[in-house]
Amino acid sequence: MKEHIRNGVSAGLTFGVVTIFFSLIGFTSTATELMGGFIGNTSTARASSPGAIFNLVFLLTLVYLWNGSMAAKPTEEDTQQKAMQSGLVAGTVTGLLVAIYAFTVGSINAAGIDMRDYLTSMSSDAIELFLLGLSPVVGAVVQLVWITAVGAGAGWLAFKLRDKPLRKAIGRLWERIKERFSQVPLIQKINKSKYGNFIWYGVILLVLVLIPLPLSDYWNYTLGTIGIYVLLGLGLNIVVGMAGLLDLGYVAFFAIGAYTVALLTAPTPHNLLWNFWIALICGVILAALAGILLGVPVLRMRGDYLAIVTLGFGEIIRILSKSDALTGFSGGPRGVRDIAGPSILGMPFNSPRAFVWLIILGCLLVIFVTSRLQNSRVGRAWVAMREDETVAQAVGINTWQYKLMAFAIGAAFAGLGGVLFASRNMFTGPEDHNLMVSINVLSLVIVGGMGSIPGVITGSLVLKGLPELLRQLETYRMLAFGALLVAMMIIRPEGLWPSKRRRLEMHEEEEEPPTEHLANPSGGDAA
Amino acid sequence: MEKTASPKVRMPINTYKIVQVTIAVLFIGYLIWRIYALAVIEQVYGADSWLRFAVSGLILGSVYAVIAIGYTLVYGILFMINFAHGEIMMLGAYAGYFTLEALGSWIVDPAAGQAFLNANPVLSIVLAFAVGMTTSTIAGVFLEKIAYRPLRGAPRLVPLISAIGASIFLQNAAQLIFSPRRRDYLNPDILTRNTGWTVVVNSKDVVITYTGVFTFVLSIILLIVLYTIVQRTRMGRAMRAVAEDKKTAALMGIDVDGVISRTFAISGAMGGAAGVMWGIHNGIIYHYVGFIPGLKAFTAAVLGGIGNLPGAMLGGMVLGIVEATGPAILGIPFQLKDVIAFSILVLVLIFRPSGILGEVLTEEKV
Numbered sequence: 001m002k003e004h005i006r007n008g009v010s011a012g013l014t015f016g017v018v019t020i021f022f023s024l025i026g027f028t029s030t031a032t033e034l035m036g037g038f039i040g041n042t043s044t045a046r047a048s049s050p051g052a053i054f055n056l057v058f059l060l061t062l063v064y065l066w067n068g069s070m071a072a073k074p075t076e077e078d079t080q081q082k083a084m085q086s087g088l089v090a091g092t093v094t095g096l097l098v099a100i101y102a103f104t105v106g107s108i109n110a111a112g113i114d115m116r117d118y119l120t121s122m123s124s125d126a127i128e129l130f131l132l133g134l135s136p137v138v139g140a141v142v143q144l145v146w147i148t149a150v151g152a153g154a155g156w157l158a159f160k161l162r163d164k165p166l167r168k169a170i171g172r173l174w175e176r177i178k179e180r181f182s183q184v185p186l187i188q189k190i191n192k193s194k195y196g197n198f199i200w201y202g203v204i205l206l207v208l209v210l211i212p213l214p215l216s217d218y219w220n221y222t223l224g225t226i227g228i229y230v231l232l233g234l235g236l237n238i239v240v241g242m243a244g245l246l247d248l249g250y251v252a253f254f255a256i257g258a259y260t261v262a263l264l265t266a267p268t269p270h271n272l273l274w275n276f277w278i279a280l281i282c283g284v285i286l287a288a289l290a291g292i293l294l295g296v297p298v299l300r301m302r303g304d305y306l307a308i309v310t311l312g313f314g315e316i317i318r319i320l321s322k323s324d325a326l327t328g329f330s331g332g333p334r335g336v337r338d339i340a341g342p343s344i345l346g347m348p349f350n351s352p353r354a355f356v357w358l359i360i361l362g363c364l365l366v367i368f369v370t371s372r373l374q375n376s377r378v379g380r381a382w383v384a385m386r387e388d389e390t391v392a393q394a395v396g397i398n399t400w401q402y403k404l405m406a407f408a409i410g411a412a413f414a415g416l417g418g419v420l421f422a423s424r425n426m427f428t429g430p431e432d433h434n435l436m437v438s439i440n441v442l443s444l445v446i447v448g449g450m451g452s453i454p455g456v457i458t459g460s461l462v463l464k465g466l467p468e469l470l471r472q473l474e475t476y477r478m479l480a481f482g483a484l485l486v487a488m489m490i491i492r493p494e495g496l497w498p499s500k501r502r503r504l505e506m507h508e509e510e511e512e513p514p515t516e517h518l519a520n521p522s523g524g525d526a527a
Numbered sequence: 528m529e530k531t532a533s534p535k536v537r538m539p540i541n542t543y544k545i546v547q548v549t550i551a552v553l554f555i556g557y558l559i560w561r562i563y564a565l566a567v568i569e570q571v572y573g574a575d576s577w578l579r580f581a582v583s584g585l586i587l588g589s590v591y592a593v594i595a596i597g598y599t600l601v602y603g604i605l606f607m608i609n610f611a612h613g614e615i616m617m618l619g620a621y622a623g624y625f626t627l628e629a630l631g632s633w634i635v636d637p638a639a640g641q642a643f644l645n646a647n648p649v650l651s652i653v654l655a656f657a658v659g660m661t662t663s664t665i666a667g668v669f670l671e672k673i674a675y676r677p678l679r680g681a682p683r684l685v686p687l688i689s690a691i692g693a694s695i696f697l698q699n700a701a702q703l704i705f706s707p708r709r710r711d712y713l714n715p716d717i718l719t720r721n722t723g724w725t726v727v728v729n730s731k732d733v734v735i736t737y738t739g740v741f742t743f744v745l746s747i748i749l750l751i752v753l754y755t756i757v758q759r760t761r762m763g764r765a766m767r768a769v770a771e772d773k774k775t776a777a778l779m780g781i782d783v784d785g786v787i788s789r790t791f792a793i794s795g796a797m798g799g800a801a802g803v804m805w806g807i808h809n810g811i812i813y814h815y816v817g818f819i820p821g822l823k824a825f826t827a828a829v830l831g832g833i834g835n836l837p838g839a840m841l842g843g844m845v846l847g848i849v850e851a852t853g854p855a856i857l858g859i860p861f862q863l864k865d866v867i868a869f870s871i872l873v874l875v876l877i878f879r880p881s882g883i884l885g886e887v888l889t890e891e892k893v
Binding site: 021024025026118119120121240244246248296297298300301304305307308309311312313315316319320323324325400439442446475476478479481482483484485486487489490493 | 542543546547550607608625628673674677678681683684685686687688689691692693694695696697698699700703704705706708822825826829859860862863865866868869870872873876877880
């Protein structure tokens with residue numbers, strides 16, 4: 001098969017499957033609703049109103065445009081005709097798949113069979129919407145024609161827009177903005193002054209202090225959550241990003257912090273009623289100790305084994321906190337309530353806004369510690385270990401000790417996060433500490449960029465902040481995280497905002513002669 | 528007499544060794560005390576209880592063994608943990624469920640109101656397994672193609688993270704498509720759950736369920752078939768060659784990518800069979816059903832020596848039995864039986880990372 005046709009078929013198949021998948025998980029309906037919410041052209045009375053159909057067509061057209069342009073990637077002999085042919089093929093393949101699917105579900109729906117018992121989002125409304133309010137046959141044919149046309153158009157468009165990459169243009173724009181700014185006299189003055197860095201830090205600090213003031217409690221709460229995830233992310237960043245130890249049971253340390261403050265300050269089950277600040281210190285220390293205790297036996301293992309063992313450890317903590325055996329000690333499945341908040345000089349300091357300040361303070365502390373560590377002997381030892389443990393050992397690094405240190409420091413940060421989290425919510429229970437927390441934190445570290453402090457902050461803003469803005473998409477969050485982890489590893493393993501060193505590492509093999517040919521002597525496509 | 532300065536040799540203190548020995552002594556001591564307490568003081572469990580534990584342990588263990596094979600096959604070849612294997616199993620369980628539901632609602636004998644499922648029970652079960660295994664096979668092959676193949680040669684953490692992502696993705700996709708509802712597996716009448724042969728031990732009835740025996744026998748058959756494939760066929764030889772050394776295998780004319788793809792296919796088929804068996808024996812499936820069994824099967828694979836086929840089978844059986852009898856022996860609530868499996872994982876990795884039938888791959892791979 002010719003290359004451009006093959007490109008078309010593979011893109012078409014991929015996008016066809018993706019479209020059907022989106023429909024099966026109900027994402028098409030949700031996205032339509034979301035868009036309707038933004039531009040306000042849908043009514044709740046009928047799911048397949050003209051406005052909703054318009055939104056769906058608009059969104060799917062974007063997807064199919066992408067399809068066509070993916071198919072029309074440059075081939076050896078790059079002509080407009082070939083690009084259009086690729087787009088056309090991709091459109092036809094996708095169109096056929098989607099049309100068959102639409103016809104099948106449409107006819108089942110038309111026969112009056114309710115599929116929701118098996119496929120939960122296949123409601124009659126959703127199917128009607130997917131068929132654009134038409135009968136199964138007409139709807140399927142319309143889909144086929146529409147998708148094919150869009151595909152061919154996208155192929156043409158992709159050819160026309162080639163060599164005008166958008167990304168470069170944006171990059172240039174960014175450079176220009178930066179240049180402009182650095183020419184402003186005041187900024188130039190600050191940059192040149194001896195205390196330039198400190199002035200900038202001061203400005204950032206001021207902004208951070210001011211941010212919570214105009215926000216409502218809800219947004220402050222959200223901001224607090226993001227901040228706590230920044231804390232957790234920075235902690236995991238030390239373990240995973242700097243020392244290269246994949247810890248999937250990170251939530252265990254978070255839980256230890258949360259339970260420490262809960263048991264020490266809550267009236268039930270122990271009625272100790274300690275001061276919050278003392279409990280905070282205890283929580284951090286206990287989490288660090290737990291990190292060392294777990295680390296001593298498991299840190300001899302490498303890579304994937306460590307991941308599984310830590311995952312197991314996290315599950316053990318969750319099962320224990322959930323079980324009836326420890327109800328008397330830690331509240332069992334019902335958790336612990338009425339956890340004390342902080343107070344300063346006898347004044348309660350526990351509004352969501354106050355907590356945001358507290359959390360920001362924690363983050364700044366952690367950022368300070370991390371950045372100092374990163375550029376110290378310890379940080380360099382971690383990087384050396386991550387790169388090649390044997391060599392690191394050979395140059396005299398006590399790898400075990402440094403690993404333990406990374407584990408303990410990461411655990412301490414998680415403990416701090418746990419203390420703040422439990423105290424802000426005034427409650428903690430087993431469900432706060434499930435595996436999903438670990439996965440969330442891992443995702444944000446990886447998406448942001450392993451080993452990079454600004455990366456972790458970006459990651460938590462994107463992964464924790466965006467879902468708050470798009471509440472309708474909450475159901476798809478974990479799905480998206482899973483897909484993101486895979487996609488990031490394939491497309492951009494160094495993350496959105498990588499540290500310089502990491503970026504070089506991840507792309508170093510591209511400069512070496514490819515060894516892949518050796519492994520595949522037939523040279524043919526395995527598919 | 529003149530004193531000569533004797534060279535002081537300071538023995539390096541190996542903290543790790545000390546920790547190892549301490550844990551071992553504590554653990555063995557506790558175990559001995561518990562067994563003594565059980566046998567002499569408490570005497571809560573009679574012979575019938577022990578038989579019940581053993582039977583359920585063997586059944587559970589046989590399913591673990593089938594899942595563990597999937598981990599071990601992939602690990603043997605790619606040295607990566609296919610984290611999403613549990614989800615492959617879950618997909619197989621769902622496919623089997625839908626097949627059985629479809630057959631159960633297809634009335635072939637309107638007079639008696641009998642569905643295909645009970646008119647042809649054997650064929651129905653074969654069909655369910657066929658569909659389940661096919662689905663899982665396809666899922667496994669595509670998983671490898673999409674999530675793992677582009678990452679070959681990347682640092683080791685990279686494919687592992689990708690695998691975790693794939694696992695989460697599949698779990699949530701299943702939840703969104705099929706809803707998080709727990710579903711009752713529809714068995715044909717001959718395999719009704721909780722019925723079986725009754726054995727009287729210690730003047731108490733012990734029921735050995737049909738589904739349990741079915742699961743156990745089928746697992747053993749699957750394990751034998753798989754072992755034959757790997758040891759006796761051309762494909763198996765290619766697989767072993769690739770596991771040994773990819774480059775050399777490629778130079779000998781083996782299509783490495785093809786072999787890896789086929790390995791994922793076989794491992795997926797095993798996962799699918801395990802999923803259907805899980806459904807038939809345990810009766811309830813949901814989107815999360817593959818996760819914990821997957822983790823435990825991984826434990827089993829490590830216990831037996833990862834990358835080692837008989838090891839995975841043995842590890843599965845041992846883990847099943849330990850899990851069934853563990854809570855009674857250790858005197859902890861049955862609610863905490865999952866803790867035992869994970870503790871075993873940790874203990875094995877501390878004391879014998881190469882597993883029971885370990886290969887000589889520890890230092891490098893662990």
